[in-house]
Amino acid sequence: MLTMSDDKRIKSIAIIGAGAAGAITSAAFAAEKCFDRIQVFERKESAGGTWIYDPSPSSSFPLQPGGLPPDIDPPLKIPNGLPKITPSIEQERYTETPIYSSLTTNVPSIAMSFSDLPFPYGPFVPHHVPRQYIESYFSHHRIDTLLSLNTTVEDVSVIRTANKKNEKWKLTLRKHDSVRRVDVWWEDEFDAVIFANGHYAVPFVPQVQGLTQYLELFPGRIIHSKIYRTPVLWKDKKVLIIGNSASGHDLTAELVSMAHLPVYQSRRTASRWDGAEPPHGIAWKPTVKEYLQSGRIIFEDDTYLDDIDTVIYCTGYKASFPFWNVRNNGREIWNYKGNKLVRNYLHTFFQDFSSLGVVGVPRVLTFRSFEYQAVALARLFSGRESVKLPSVEEQERWEKERKGQREKEGKKFHDIEWETGETLRWLGDLYRIAGLGLLTGEGRVPPVLGGEVRWAIENLRKYPEPGKDKDDNAKETKRHEVFGGTESKDGTDDWVLVERGIKKDLLSFV
8 A cells, every 4th residue: 555655655647648537637646746747648739638629530540340459559669779769650540539520528518527617618518618628727727837748658567676565667658750750769767657548549340241341342431430520521422320329329410411311320229319210311220230242231130221332330449558568567458358447446446556547437427527536546646545445355356246247237347327326426435535635735625526517417418318308397498508608609509408217327328
């Protein structure tokens, strides 16, 4: 367990990523005022993470059906004799973001923003707002000087002391110099590392019979939603969308205005916002069974489509940690079969690495839930935690029991539900670990999840639910004032104020 003795005190912190998770983690650690050095490494040219909009994404990254990050986003080969300058790398690193032009947030602003700085308006804002918010958050807390931009962490290796009780971390870093078109490599050491690198970078396309051959025969016909930006490219085109999560829902609805009708949408199951019949201009299909070399696409009910111009996979992403040195560190960091962090506790801490933490893996309230994780880690690593972490044996028991329960229910390990009270219990655990700041002001206090925030989560939804949100038990609202902010004035948003009484989890769309 961490102590405040000088030889064991954590003095230097490396934070990987300058998105929302990196921003709040930087602020929480800086607030402790006890670390000699905090550095935030961000591979893009500015803070903002996944909310940075890349207007012209590359369509060159390969789609590998069934491929997982260790294979399609492998570690770079580290040059010998660092520090060193080399030609710019050519390997695909999946740095572009998945933001499309019309994207808005889907968590109410009062529940999504950090507790000390609200969004300028809400409840659901266009994508440029969170991007600007994250960037300004660094300046707001005067921690923008901690940023190392255009810098990619290519290797994270633990350094064990002789008695194997203390840890340090060696990071191999690569900074792209766009002027000279070279990469500058070097190494640095830190006492602790926080992963805040997000998980919307490496696209996933499931394996389907004939899909690999189809990709070779019809290059460019199948894409992932990561490179989608606007429907105008598909004017009068025959389009098939695969998936009905938030992006699948948005893209299908948006393409109705431009594409050849109907726009086809392949769904494994109905989403919470699907009615009994598809909306005008949309035709639902079951999952794809096979792709034929003739171009025909066959579905599970043996119906088929011919002459499809574009198939857009809205099938999500896989977490990638290409910098994690498996050989040196003795194990994987992510279990792709179980879709979970290895040897984690409360989705935030690690059982076998006391100076390693992670922020932002669970999909809950996004920014706001990151705040609880970041504050708990900062308090723990400063030696000021209110409640000690339980023994390794108890942490292992927590992970084993959660894994078994989630598998039994057919749910993901890191999905945390609101309706069951699990979100409040999880945030409560982090709250108790963090405790209070010092009387003299050092340390950040985790926020109270007050009545207004809980009301917003339970009563505001971005997507109307057919049969629930426009009847006697619900009120449709547009551009009303909510908690001092107003709906966007362009009239494009259509959010609803609803009553309780929903069976599906309220945060399942995140």
